[in-house]
Amino acid sequence: MILLELMDNIWIVLGLCLFIWIYGWAKESLGSAKLAILFAVIVFYLTFYSYPYLVWILAGFFIIQTAGKELMTQLNPFGGDQLH
Template identity: 65%
Template structure:
């Protein structure tokens, strides 16, 4: 049972690594203009994120989920009043 969960956790970790690498590569390619420089930049960021500071991965996942799923919820709450979130 634990071997299966360990395998699933490894698969999720690989998927997150690839997803974040492609996301950073796409952003870097648009902003840096060079594909080779974008690959180097994305590799450095992914290495630092996943191997040096792995807790940042879960912060990125939480931020991504909040941005995609929680945008409507946050705009309904609007604790500051006014129209800041639109």
């Protein structure tokens, strides 16, 4: 019972974080806040309700984008400055 409640809370927090991340990206890419909200709502709905397994792929991508950027620059097999 407690585990199910914990998973529900994790799902809500993950949803909010991904929604804000998608909105920020869409606002930067599309240039319009209203269009970005519409885009984020559509992507959020399709991801969380139609294809929930994609949430974990997006969560992994989010972690790589935020925490893995420095790691990728240290592990750059090609050398140089490609990841900056």
